[in-house]
Amino acid sequence: MGAEQLTQVVLPGKVEPEGLLIRHGAVPVPGPGQVVIRMEATGVSFAEQQMRRGKYFDQPPFPFSPGYDLVGTVHATGPGVDPDLAGTRVAALVKVGGWASHVAVAAADVVPVPDGVDAAEAEALVTNGITAWRMLHHMARVKAGQTVLVHGANGGVGSVLVQFARLAGVKVIGTASPRHHAALRERGVTPVDYRSEDVPARVREIAPHGVDAVFDHVGGRGVLDSWRLLAPGGTLVSYGSASTRDVGGSKMWPVLKTVGRVMLWNALPNGRHACFFNVWAGARRKDSFRARLHADLTEVLDALRRGDIDAPIAARMPLARVAEAMRLAESGTVAGKVILTP
Structure with a gap:
């Protein structure tokens, strides 16, 4: 049997x-x-969709290998790392580089994946799960009995967010x-x-006094409606600008x-509050960031292991079919995350 070889996807520039x-x-x-x-x-997230358009606000210069996060087995350990970590299944948030068969990561950045978890x-729950968990519990600080509005409730983040909200005893409009x-x-x-209904009017019918939180990844002018739909004391959490994905101009402006x-x-x-979420x-502050990441992702993966939530997966495709996977993720027709495998 021959030596293992690296296979990676490279984004050479602004390309289809x-x-x-x-x-x-x-x-x-x-x-x-x-x-x-x-x-x-690994997976296709909205970040990679922006990166191929040169629209992700702090992406590296072309060419580079995309891939926001990944799950895999520790293949080798470097000096100063416990060699017993080899063979352990871990998850990592990397921003770029995850679309590859082998990825070098700081050992302090990996989080163990519970036994028995696919x-x-x-x-599907690394970036999406951390995002949903933090926005719901750390930023909006929801309580049982409250009502929230989740835009894109079928999407990668939205589909996880609604599950955690329902677990917390929160009413969800999506x-x-x-x-x-x-x-x-x-x-x-x-x-x-959102295509045929007047969303603000419909939400007002369901929640006449407003909602306690809105989770908005759409951005653009629609975020004004999200703000106006808040009840007194409510929180708007903005975490993206999907509406500007195909719009030209500065990647920083949105x-x-x-x-x-x-x-x-x-x-x-x-009495209302707004915030912008960035994972x-x-x-x-590396030490505190890593500690928080480890704690939050452990909460998310333990919830998956217990069966409290599931991980919505739209499709599983090999890395070699990355173009098809990207097209599918960008189609707006899927529920959950498009996953890439070796």
């Missing part, structure tokens, strides 16, 4: 999905404090296209068709515009 390249080379050697993970599952299901309404009702969500609105709204004496907030 078919312009993604497959490259082969030597498996990386872990440096001091590092491990090399043999990837078992790698693809764990992968926007989605009609094809997803039956599945949302099964989760106890009141669905709203983020800066949202942050500016958040600052303005929070200066108003109306990398506080990353410069």
Whole structure:
């Protein structure tokens, strides 16, 4: 049997999905404090959709290998790392580089995956699960009996968010296209068709006094409606700008515009609160960031292991079919996350 070989996807520039390249080379050697993970599952998130358009606000220069997170088995350990970590299944949040058969990661950044948990299901909950958990419990601080609005309730983050909200005893209103309404009702969500219905009017019918929190990944002008739908004391959590994905111009402008609105709204004496969520907030304080990441992802994966939540997976495809996977993820027709396997 021959030596293992590295296979990775490279994003050479602003290209259509078919312009993604497959490259082969030597498996990386872990440096001091590092491990090399043999990837078992990675995924297509909104971040990579922005990156291929050059629209992700802090992406590296082209060319680079995308891939926001991954789950796999520790293949090798570097100097200063416990060699017993080899063979352990772990998850890692990496921002770039995850679309590869082997990925070098700081050992301090990996989180153990519980025994018996499927790698693809764990992968679907790395970025999406941390995002949903933190927004719900750390930013909006929801309580049982409250009502929240989740935009894109069938999406990668939304589908996890509604599950954690229902577990917390929270009533959920979720926007989605009609094809997803039956599945949302099964989760106890009141669905709203964002394509044919007047969303603010419909939400007002369901929650006449407003909602206690809105989770908005859409951005653009629609975030104004999200703010107006808040009840007194409510919280708007903005965590993306999907509506500007295909719009030209500065990649920083949508983020800066949202942050500016958040600052303005929070200066108003109306008892409501707005915030902008970024999973990398506080990353410069490495020790505290890693501790929080480890704690939150452990909560999420333990909930999956217990069966309290499931991991919505839209499709599983091999890395070699990354263009097809990207097209599917960008189609707006799927529920859950598109997973890539070696």
